[in-house]
Amino acid sequence: MACLPHAFQKVSAGVFLLALWSEVVGDKLLVVPQDGSHGLSLKDAVELLSEKGHDMVVLVSEVNLLLKESKHYTRKIYPVPFDREEPEHRF
Numbered sequence: 001m002a003c004l005p006h007a008f009q010k011v012s013a014g015v016f017l018l019a020l021w022s023e024v025v026g027d028k029l030l031v032v033p034q035d036g037s038h039g040l041s042l043k044d045a046v047e048l049l050s051e052k053g054h055d056m057v058v059l060v061s062e063v064n065l066l067l068k069e070s071k072h073y074t075r076k077i078y079p080v081p082f083d084r085e086e087p088e089h090r091f
Contacts, residue, residue, distance in 0.1 A: 028055045033067060040066060047072040 029049065033042045043066070050056045056073035061080045069075055 027053060029057070031056060031058045031073070033058065033060065033064075035061075035064060035066060043067060 050072035058073045059076050062077050
């Protein structure tokens with residue numbers, strides 16, 4: 001009998017969380033892409049999510065070669081300790 005209240009609490013918590021599930025909205029997303037082919041495929045996903053109403057912020061380095069300004073997302077730039085030529089030589 002002592003286990004019944006504990007089990008009831010778990011079930012109650014589960015039902016409560018399920019009820020809140022429809023109220024949860026994840027409409028703001030922060031994206032930190034890598035340079036290279038992953039960034040190209042990620043751009044399509046970011047644009048698709050933006051079209052579905054999500055507020056997208058893309059955080060890119062100042063030497064990012066792929067993700068330029070777009071109407072689909074806000075681009076935030078952060079400094080890096082190397083210049084643009086170094087990544088171009090690597091890729």
